[in-house]
Amino acid sequence: MKKILVIGSGAIGCFFASKIADKTDLTMLWRNDYQHVIDHGIKIISDCKETIFFPKIINNLKDYQEQCDYAIIATKVLPSINLTAIIKELKYPPKNIVLIQNGIHIEKEIYKNFPQCSLISALAFIAVSKVSCGVFEHFAYGRLTLGNFPSGANQDCLDLIALFKANNVEAKASEKIEEDRWKKLVWNASFNPVSVLTGGCDTKKLLDNKNCKDLLQKIMKEIIELACQDGYNLSNDLINKNIEDTLVMRPYKTSMLLDYEANRPMEVEAIVGNALNFAKSKSISTPYLSSVYALLSCY
Amino acid sequence: MKKILVIGSGAIGCFFASKIADKTDLTMLWRNDYQHVIDHGIKIISDCKETIFFPKIINNLKDYQEQCDYAIIATKVLPSINLTAIIKELKYPPKNIVLIQNGIHIEKEIYKNFPQCSLISALAFIAVSKVSCGVFEHFAYGRLTLGNFPSGANQDCLDLIALFKANNVEAKASEKIEEDRWKKLVWNASFNPVSVLTGGCDTKKLLDNKNCKDLLQKIMKEIIELACQDGYNLSNDLINKNIEDTLVMRPYKTSMLLDYEANRPMEVEAIVGNALNFAKSKSISTPYLSSVYALLSCY
Numbered sequence: 001m002k003k004i005l006v007i008g009s010g011a012i013g014c015f016f017a018s019k020i021a022d023k024t025d026l027t028m029l030w031r032n033d034y035q036h037v038i039d040h041g042i043k044i045i046s047d048c049k050e051t052i053f054f055p056k057i058i059n060n061l062k063d064y065q066e067q068c069d070y071a072i073i074a075t076k077v078l079p080s081i082n083l084t085a086i087i088k089e090l091k092y093p094p095k096n097i098v099l100i101q102n103g104i105h106i107e108k109e110i111y112k113n114f115p116q117c118s119l120i121s122a123l124a125f126i127a128v129s130k131v132s133c134g135v136f137e138h139f140a141y142g143r144l145t146l147g148n149f150p151s152g153a154n155q156d157c158l159d160l161i162a163l164f165k166a167n168n169v170e171a172k173a174s175e176k177i178e179e180d181r182w183k184k185l186v187w188n189a190s191f192n193p194v195s196v197l198t199g200g201c202d203t204k205k206l207l208d209n210k211n212c213k214d215l216l217q218k219i220m221k222e223i224i225e226l227a228c229q230d231g232y233n234l235s236n237d238l239i240n241k242n243i244e245d246t247l248v249m250r251p252y253k254t255s256m257l258l259d260y261e262a263n264r265p266m267e268v269e270a271i272v273g274n275a276l277n278f279a280k281s282k283s284i285s286t287p288y289l290s291s292v293y294a295l296l297s298c299y
Numbered sequence: 300m301k302k303i304l305v306i307g308s309g310a311i312g313c314f315f316a317s318k319i320a321d322k323t324d325l326t327m328l329w330r331n332d333y334q335h336v337i338d339h340g341i342k343i344i345s346d347c348k349e350t351i352f353f354p355k356i357i358n359n360l361k362d363y364q365e366q367c368d369y370a371i372i373a374t375k376v377l378p379s380i381n382l383t384a385i386i387k388e389l390k391y392p393p394k395n396i397v398l399i400q401n402g403i404h405i406e407k408e409i410y411k412n413f414p415q416c417s418l419i420s421a422l423a424f425i426a427v428s429k430v431s432c433g434v435f436e437h438f439a440y441g442r443l444t445l446g447n448f449p450s451g452a453n454q455d456c457l458d459l460i461a462l463f464k465a466n467n468v469e470a471k472a473s474e475k476i477e478e479d480r481w482k483k484l485v486w487n488a489s490f491n492p493v494s495v496l497t498g499g500c501d502t503k504k505l506l507d508n509k510n511c512k513d514l515l516q517k518i519m520k521e522i523i524e525l526a527c528q529d530g531y532n533l534s535n536d537l538i539n540k541n542i543e544d545t546l547v548m549r550p551y552k553t554s555m556l557l558d559y560e561a562n563r564p565m566e567v568e569a570i571v572g573n574a575l576n577f578a579k580s581k582s583i584s585t586p587y588l589s590s591v592y593a594l595l596s597c598y
Contacts, residue, residue: 287586
């Protein structure tokens with residue numbers, strides 16, 4: 001059985017861990033509520049069904065004494081989280097480091113600091129959120145796109161995809177995971193900041209307002225331009241596609257808005273700041289993205 | 300004695316009315332709390348001193364049976380307030396209509412609809428706010444700039460200025476009141492929206508944040524460009540001047556932020572929307588102003 005270590009025990013980490021818990025040698029790092037999870041397990045509610053699983057739980061990475069096949073990192077991407085320092089707490093470097101995280105250009109630090117590890121970058125398309133300690137509700141989707149950073153998909157990556165697919169996760173390989181990150185960012189860098197800055201509008205309210213819809217489109221266009229300058233030729237058709245795909249879903253709040261309302265830190269740097277840094281490095285003007293970033297930086 | 304009618308019994312209207320109450324035949328329109336003000340008068344607290352005055356109070360403009368010399372309009376500029384309809388309730392059109400209001404391009408409708416009246420446009424520089432029914436606290440300044448719309452300063456305008464000056468109001472004439480409106484808008488269109496959209500920052504917090512200060516400067520630059528296209532050559536030096544003038548004051552909340560926090564309507568159209576409409580009419584791109592407008596339009 002593959003040895004899997006999950007770091008980041010939020011909704012994303014727990015959902016995907018639950019899928020492979022029975023088929024792997026699974027350990028999860030759990031900093032808070034350690035004993036509660038050992039006693040009661042982790043519960044996933046999906047389609048009115050409850051699943052409980054009891055992985056091995058550690059509350060200190062130093063207690064993990066083996067070399068894991070895959071260290072799945074499902075933390076948020078925040079300036080306050082030093083991922084390199086966290087991974088270095090491990091006695092043995094993981095064979096593969098798997099980043100299931102949001103944002104753009106988030107891999108470079110890990111790629112540079114852990115040259116001995118194979119690095120898999122992954123995008124989750126899922127609506128799942130925490131209900132209470134160790135309890136998560138899954139609303140929609142559950143897809144993963146995985147590829148090696150900076151490109152390709154090696155055998156370990158394909159094996160992990162096969163493992164997820166064998167356990168009812170729609171997982172697929174990407175030969176250009178950075179391109180997929182830019183594609184996802186088209187939605188993330190527009191809807192997330194705007195949902196917070198409009199005082200808490202859901203997707204329908206944002207798109208019902210003509211000025212706001214126009215702003216979303218302008219930000220999307222800037223992201224597509226940045227992606228093109230980064231070597232990925234995204235089409236402007238993505239703008240309408242993102243809007244149409246959003247309109248067919250029932251109205252919902254973005255993850256950044258949910259974080260803001262719950263007084264949790266927002267992934268502003270990963271989702272907006274990194275894109276802006278890239279724009280600056282290429283002297284590309286992105287006034288719409290710059291505006292929402294400046295406003296969010298005061299929060 | 301000059302017959303003065305004040306429409307708009309908020310902090311601005313009451314403060315300037317208090318200054319000339321003894322020297323004029325003063326009537327104020329008071330929609331709410333009508334009887335309370337008749338019984339208790341209007342109180343202005345300034346420099347720890349209280350002034351109470353008892354103007355004639357009406358709660359319906361139809362009760363004003365004379366022709367006034369000056370109808371001073373000190374309402375907010377809001378889409379919900381139809382100023383033409385309000386003034387038409389008067390039996391006799393005023394000799395002069397005086398707009399002490401915020402924003403840009405706010406005079407045209409009145410200018411067109413009341414060709415028989417002389418139109419005076421005025422800008423107030425003052426920090427005064429409502430404490431309770433009929434009670435207002437004055438914190439700083441108290442200046443007025445007045446001029447005829449679209450330009451010049453006729454004898455009635457100069458007489459009104461003289462009246463204010465004789466009663467300790469620092470009032471001055473402007474031959475180009477529209478230029479003065481653009482100048483004031485450089486500050487108003489930047490600090491007001493950004494203070495609301497950053498979740499409620501005061502002036503110091505806004506200027507302490509590098510990204511936010513940069514955004515304020517970008518919006519100011521756009522307003523200056525619009526003013527130039529409207530025929531008023533404002534200098535870019537105004538950007539630093541506005542910031543320096545703000546930094547020497549103690550930190551304060553903008554009027555739009557105070558309105559937002561008190562759940563009162565905000566003057567978004569007068570201060571931002573009208574400038575944007577002008578930009579569109581001239582095909583001038585103002586991405587920073589457009590961004591804050593789009594976000595505020597969801598509030």
